Every structure is written in structure tokens, then in C-alpha cells.
Amino acid sequence: MAGSGRGRGRAAFTFDIEAIGFTKGAALPDVVCKPPPPFPSTDNKPVPLKTGEDEDYMLALKQDLRGTMKKMPYFLAVEEDREAIERYSKKYQDSEKEHATWTPDWRRLPREMKPKKKTKKAGAKPKKAKSSEPKSNLDVLKKIEELEKKDDEEEKSEDEKDKTKDKEGEDDEEAEEPEEYDEEEHEEENDYISSYFEDGDDFGAGSDDNMDEATY
Amino acid sequence: MTQAEIKLCSLLLQEHFGEIVEKIGTYLIRTGTQPLRMIISDTGLLLDQVKKALCVLIQHNLVTYQLQKRGFVEYEAQCKRVLRILRYPRYIYTAKTLYNDTGELIVEELLLNGKMTMSAVVRKVADRLTETMEDGKTMDYADVSNTFVRLADTHFVQRCPLVPETPESPDAPPPPAPTLVINEKDMYVVPRLNLVGKGKRRRSCDEEENGEHKAKKQKQDGESSEPPPDDGIYWQVNIDRFHQHFRDQGIVSAVANRMDQIFRSLPAGYNIVKQVLDQYLTLLADDPLEFVGKSGDSGGGMYTVNLHKALASLATATLESIVEERFGSRCARIFRLLLRKKHLEQKQVEDFAMIPAKEAKDMLYKMLSENFVSLQEIPKTPDHAPSRTFYLYTVNVLSSARMLLHRCYKSVANLMERRQYETKENKRLLEKSQRVEAILASMQATGAEDAQLQEIEEMITAPERQQLETLKRNVNKIDASENQVDETIFVLESFIESTVKKP
Numbered sequence: 001m002a003g004s005g006r007g008r009g010r011a012a013f014t015f016d017i018e019a020i021g022f023t024k025g026a027a028l029p030d031v032v033c034k035p036p037p038p039f040p041s042t043d044n045k046p047v048p049l050k051t052g053e054d055e056d057y058m059l060a061l062k063q064d065l066r067g068t069m070k071k072m073p074y075f076l077a078v079e080e081d082r083e084a085i086e087r088y089s090k091k092y093q094d095s096e097k098e099h100a101t102w103t104p105d106w107r108r109l110p111r112e113m114k115p116k117k118k119t120k121k122a123g124a125k126p127k128k129a130k131s132s133e134p135k136s137n138l139d140v141l142k143k144i145e146e147l148e149k150k151d152d153e154e155e156k157s158e159d160e161k162d163k164t165k166d167k168e169g170e171d172d173e174e175a176e177e178p179e180e181y182d183e184e185e186h187e188e189e190n191d192y193i194s195s196y197f198e199d200g201d202d203f204g205a206g207s208d209d210n211m212d213e214a215t216y
Numbered sequence: 217m218t219q220a221e222i223k224l225c226s227l228l229l230q231e232h233f234g235e236i237v238e239k240i241g242t243y244l245i246r247t248g249t250q251p252l253r254m255i256i257s258d259t260g261l262l263l264d265q266v267k268k269a270l271c272v273l274i275q276h277n278l279v280t281y282q283l284q285k286r287g288f289v290e291y292e293a294q295c296k297r298v299l300r301i302l303r304y305p306r307y308i309y310t311a312k313t314l315y316n317d318t319g320e321l322i323v324e325e326l327l328l329n330g331k332m333t334m335s336a337v338v339r340k341v342a343d344r345l346t347e348t349m350e351d352g353k354t355m356d357y358a359d360v361s362n363t364f365v366r367l368a369d370t371h372f373v374q375r376c377p378l379v380p381e382t383p384e385s386p387d388a389p390p391p392p393a394p395t396l397v398i399n400e401k402d403m404y405v406v407p408r409l410n411l412v413g414k415g416k417r418r419r420s421c422d423e424e425e426n427g428e429h430k431a432k433k434q435k436q437d438g439e440s441s442e443p444p445p446d447d448g449i450y451w452q453v454n455i456d457r458f459h460q461h462f463r464d465q466g467i468v469s470a471v472a473n474r475m476d477q478i479f480r481s482l483p484a485g486y487n488i489v490k491q492v493l494d495q496y497l498t499l500l501a502d503d504p505l506e507f508v509g510k511s512g513d514s515g516g517g518m519y520t521v522n523l524h525k526a527l528a529s530l531a532t533a534t535l536e537s538i539v540e541e542r543f544g545s546r547c548a549r550i551f552r553l554l555l556r557k558k559h560l561e562q563k564q565v566e567d568f569a570m571i572p573a574k575e576a577k578d579m580l581y582k583m584l585s586e587n588f589v590s591l592q593e594i595p596k597t598p599d600h601a602p603s604r605t606f607y608l609y610t611v612n613v614l615s616s617a618r619m620l621l622h623r624c625y626k627s628v629a630n631l632m633e634r635r636q637y638e639t640k641e642n643k644r645l646l647e648k649s650q651r652v653e654a655i656l657a658s659m660q661a662t663g664a665e666d667a668q669l670q671e672i673e674e675m676i677t678a679p680e681r682q683q684l685e686t687l688k689r690n691v692n693k694i695d696a697s698e699n700q701v702d703e704t705i706f707v708l709e710s711f712i713e714s715t716v717k718k719p
Binding site: 043044046047049050054055057058059061062063065066068069070072074075076077078104105107108109110111112113115 | 232274289306328544692695697
């Protein structure tokens, strides 16, 4: 069979080389041993850019847009380290953004987007006080019962949270009071639920009572 | 999403929204639809940051959310929409050409903020226009409103999907996420607003201000805390409509280039005599480009614009031009030949193109290695023996277009990186020049002598000025290049899209 063996030290191809256009015996191009260079020299230089009023205006628009977007409240920059020296010229530069924060329309967003208010017990108290004024004593008792129940459910839901996302009912409760529990547990994501650990009576100031006796 | 697209999206997000948003956006583009806790755990960012970033992305229509059946919400990034950020200057400029400065500012504000209510847009634009007007003149809200209505009527801006008005039963818990709906008919309906007022200047000392006016003004500002009459009705830019406009522009200018002489002699208005019109239409219909087709003769014939063919020609013209610039005019000749004749053998290429065999071979291989041209095997025998197979060169326009589009994305990414690099290299110098300008401005405001001003100006030495000039020139060049590559991206994308969608 033609081409099956090495003909006189020269490699033969399995197909008719004339089909691709090499005449018999002509020099084949060099074998490529490495990837092409990343910046090859080009014989054909690129065409010059379009110039004109339109292009100039769009260029200005582009640069303006870039600058403006950097100043918008949507631009979330990573906080850099404070400068070592307080520069005098800082006074003359655009330091603080005028509208540093922007609040989205919460009605259009999923409820989990809304940051939970960090109102601790102090915040919850006036709420409770306000709401309990018009209500009678019975209602207050009911509310306390409800809250106790909610606390229990809170703890249960904490465990389930890692497995599946909350069902609608629990989701609802999490969003409402008591928000302070929610806040701590969701953000810190640790296993310690603060209500489990109660500072004992002896903790802190209590132990000074019997100091006249020496301890062994 | 290809790597090139992801990289480009990442650069665009970082440049316009900062690193935190970039990280989350890129993560979502790479991994697809994810719930909130996955985003937090995989990106390693704080809950607070992730929430803020998602809010920003959703506000700008770059990320959408969906409530899943099991009750949790998943977020999905819109990669294509992120790539549109490149085209913002073109949208704004088009609005300017169609609706003047007012239109330009309306579109700009909407693009900068993602979504806004009409009253907010009108107020902001009126203020901005007032700033640029002469002292004492203000922009009336009514004018801005009118332009807004015109933009809505021509579909350049559209309403965002609305929060459905659920009959609130106090027992049923609200869903974790609203399902936004929009009725096709309502998309361009402008709410009836009675926007009365004029733009305000930002300067604190206004001519009108005295004791009682100040009180009134405060009251007015206080009013803004009440919900505006069109609360909840948000508007966004209708990008597709702009694309339609660009496409039409492209086709019109292509035909104009073709029919150069005829176009010049056409009268300006539409008062063309019927006979003349007939002639031109016939010419257009018979043109080998096949932009205009004639179907039937009833009523004098029905003429249509064949959009798909038009887009295909535009894309092909772009391909030819790229080949010509990259490989030379002879290669371009071979390329055009292959486009015409579809499939050719090596020998036939040499004959038809009238190029010596060796060079033709060389050029064909160069184009083949860059994937502009491909080989089609046609076996003569069932065993596909290479010696008994036809090898035909061919150009597959669609795949070449895709390949080029991918290259364009890469180019823009490279351009952006280079621009950022240049800016970073000269950061110190740029900051210095900004400080000097700030000092100069404040000194001029407080009234300083020329000698002092000159002293401050000399803080920047001559070679430094030179460096700044070079930097500015380079950055401008790169920016202009990005704009132009985006034009090519638009042509190629429109063509590819037209082949994918079923007519």
C-alpha cells in the first residue's frame, strides 16, 4: 500500500497532498512547536478611530457617566484604611456624598432584603408600652403569652434554618417582634442561643460579700 | 456564558458599582440562580453587604428574583443586561438627537437610577436644566412632563412591573417576595399627574428667599415625605426600543450608501411624484442586497423591508471589512468569493480569485487558523479515505459572527483593563492635579491675585503636565475604542439574535 511505510526516511501522508495544494516535493511549512506569541507584529495596522461630533459627544458622555456613577449612593466601595495624615486639601474636595444612603422601595423587594432594625429591648419596650396603652389588661396577658410562644418557635426555627428555607408562617414571625433575637442569631450565625446562658447571681459584683474570710 | 462575557460583566460592574456589587454579580452570573444564603456562604461577604448589593442590582434591573414554590426566593443575574452598560452613552445620545436636552437628561437619570417614578424624574431633570440656564430663568415642570410623555408614547421608556394590589386580609401572612406583574396595555400609560412647579437651583441664596418664603419652602420639602401621587409606578428605559432604532438607522444608512446618487437627488420632503417613487421602489426591490421585497401586484404592489436579510448583510459587511483590515485586500477577495460561491475547492479558489497558488494557499490557511473559513469534507467513498475526499472551503457566516462577537467581548475587556491600568499607574499624579485644581478654584472664588494663581499652577511641573496630557489622550482613545467596538457588538448581536428567534 502506498504510504504505509516510511519511504526513504520521509514521512508520507495518508491522503493525496495535492488536494490541499502542495505540489509534490515542495517544502512543507515549518511545524508549529509552541503557541503563537501573545503580541504578534501586525503588517496591517488597525484602522484609525471614527472621529466627529457624535463620537466626541459620546466620549464625553461616557466619561461623565463613569464619574457620576462613582458618586451615586449605588456605588458600594470597600472601606479603605484611613489616611495616615489628615490632609488640608481634603476640606476642598468632595468628601461626603450628599445622599449617602438610598432606601429602595421595600414593597418591590423580597422581605429578606430589608435589614432588620437593631432595636434592642430598649426599642421594643416603648413599642410595647405604646401598643398596650389602649388595650386592657387581658390583652397584655395575651400578648405576653404570645411572645413566649414565639420565643419557643424562634429557637426551633433556628435549627431548621440550615436545612430548608423557612415556610411562610415562620418567615412571617421572624420578621415581626421580637426582632432583637432574630438580629443576633441570624447575624452571628453561631450555635449559642443567648437565652440558654443566664448569668448566675454570683457572676460579677455578687461575690464581694464574704471577702473577710480567707479563701483556701 | 462564555468566559469573555463573564470577565467583561465583572469589569463593568466593578467600574460602575464597586467591588462588593461586582463580586456578587459575578458570582450569580457564574453559578446561575441562587438563594440568599448560598450567596452569603459562597462569596464570604457579610449579610449586610450582600443585601445592599442585591438591592442595588435589582434596582438597576441587573438581577431578578423569583419566589420558588417551597417558599424561598432565588436570585438570577441578567448577563446580557449587564453588557448593555457599555451602550449607555449611545442611548443617551440618541435621546438627545430625538428629544433634545430634556429627553437626554430624562434618559440619563433613568439609566443612572435604574427605576424612578415620573414625578421624581421630572423634578430632578427640571432642577438640572435650571442649573444650566441663565440667572433668573427656571425650567417648568410642564415642559419636562411633556417630553416624558412623548418618550412614553414612542415607547422609549416603559413602566416597570407593578406590585399586585392584593386584597389584604389581615390573617393571611404576606408572601416572602412580591410577584410583580405588568399588563401589556398598561406598559406605556402615563399616570395623570398634576405636576406644577419649576426647577430649583442648588445654590442657597435665591433671589426669592426671604423670611416667609423660606417657611413655605420648608413646607414644600416636608411635603416630599408624603407619598407622591404616582407612588409605586416606576419607569425604566426600554432598551429594546432603542435597539430597534439603531437597527433601523443602520439599515437606512446602508441603503443610503448604496443608492448614493439617487438619494442626493431626492427632494427633502415626502412630496415625491408617484412615478418617481415607483421607480425607486423597483430599484430597491431588484437590488441584489434584497433589503426590500415586493410581494404581489395588487394595489400597485406590496413592498416590505426584509429585516432578516438586512441584518445578515450588515453582519456580512462587517465580517468582510474585518477580514480586509486584518489580512489584507487579497484575503478579502478570497473571502468575498467564498461568500458568493459558498463552497470551493483549493484549485477553484486560485482560479476564480486570480491569485497565484502559493499565496492563495497561504491566505486560506491563515484564515482557516483564525476560524474565518472552515473546511467541509465530502467523501467520495464510504470509508472516508482522505485521498478520495473532497475538501471544500466555505464560510459559515453565523459561526464566524459568533466567533467575532466573542472576540469583541474580549477586546472590550482588554481595553478596559488597559485603561484602568493606565489610570492606576498615574494615580498619584492625577490626585495631585485634582488637588491643585481644587485649590485654584477656591482661591479664585475668594479672589486671589494672578501671581498667586500662577504660583499654584506651577506646582505641576512641565514634564508632569506632559505626562497628564499623554494620559488623557490615551484614556480618550481607549474610551472611544470601547464605544466603537460596542457598535460592532450591536451589529453582530442583532444578526445572531435574528437567526435564533423563530419569525
